[in-house]
Amino acid sequence: MSRVFGEIRQNGYVVRDIEAAMKHWVEVLGVGPWFYFERAPITEFRYLGEPSDAAISIALANSGPLQLELIQTRNDAPSMYRDFLAAGREGLQHVAYWTEAFDADLARHEARGLRVGQSGCAGGADGRFVYVATETHPGTVVELSEVSGPKGRFFAHIREAARHWDGSEAIRRIGG
Helix, strand or coil, rough: CCCCEEEEEEEEEEECCHHHHHHHHHCCCCCCCEEEECCCCEEEEEEEEEEEHHHHEEEEECCCEEEEEEEEECCCCCCCHHHHCCCCCEEEEEEEECCCCHHHHHHHHHHHHCCEEEEEEECCCEEEEEEEECCCCCCCCCEEECCHHHHHHHHHHHHHHHHCCCCCCCCEEEEE
């Protein structure tokens, strides 16, 4: 547990082929089911304070209480995901901490000198997120993710689905 951020709730992996990554997690590691958004419903995306039209695919699953996120970029728009891949990396890109007090937690971290690298909103107005530019070696970006509304309820649904998963319907496509 981090004395600064709390409990790590998610590991985020940036991958070049999300379909192959989900297949690996299901077939080799036995983790699922995966909730797959071919076009993640992210709004208000910003990179280094500027609007970006980054298009990404996201797949989410749980292994116990830890959520796993697979991320594939679908265009070359500015994002920390693009930067990660451009640096020749693939794999664990961030750890996420969840909060129901997003504004207060973000202000506290910014007062400590952390700066926002990218931000946006997923799953409605109560689904804001920021990635703070804390990378001191590959794979140490920190995400602060708001979970007080529909996004939090969806995350709970994913956790429950994993708890009772019998191996069927390994990939559950969400949206178009």
